[in-house]
Amino acid sequence: MIGPCGDGPGTGGDTIAPSAPSALVSTGATSSTISLSWGASTDNVGVTGYTVYYGSSSVNVTGTTATISGLSPNTSYTFTVKARDAAGNLSAASNTLQASTIEGTSGSTSWVTQKSYASGDTVTYAGKTYVCLQPHTSLAGWEPPNVPALWRLQ
Incomplete structure (x- = not known):
């Protein structure tokens, strides 16, 4: 069904956002990476991917895991994840996760x-x-x- 303003091609009039990703956890860390995993979102049409947010940065992924790289050693980061569907609808944020990289190797x-x-x-x-x-x-x-x-x- 097309609304009074008309929906663009490919949206199909989908205005329902996916459910929020669940159970965001850290599955590992190095001095420059943190690996994450979360429960899949659901959507009336279908989830097309997820965006992982940390600080002022974000990264788009298609599955329910991500390894965030280029991080500073021995530093704490705050992560959330949102799901998106083909119409561009974004879910509410997952739980907030605080995770840290490990200390870099000492010495050369x-x-x-x-x-x-x-x-x-x-x-x-x-x-x-x-x-x-x-x-x-x-x-x-x-x-x-x-x-x-x-x-x-x-």
Whole structure:
């Protein structure tokens, strides 16, 4: 049924929001990530995805789990999740979850290729110590002195 103002294509006149996601929990944490899980929402037409909110950031996912990356070590974050349907209706927020990343590794390790580094990680390379500026997986050619966007000399 089309309302008096007319609904755009694809909405089908759906004005009913999905139910709120339930039982938001943390399923794990590293120094730069927090993994989350929650109960699925229901909708009269169908849930198309979820948005995870934390601080001033958010990330869209399609399932009922998410791993939020690029976080600071030893830091507490507050999370909520909302469901959305094809018409763009948003559910009420899930329960609020407070979760923390773990403390980063102490001391430096030697830089190696094919390793995932988190912001704040320290490594040694050619006798010098570097701090990781942004999360990445190291590749040959990305040695700390070669990529100042990824590493800062300490």
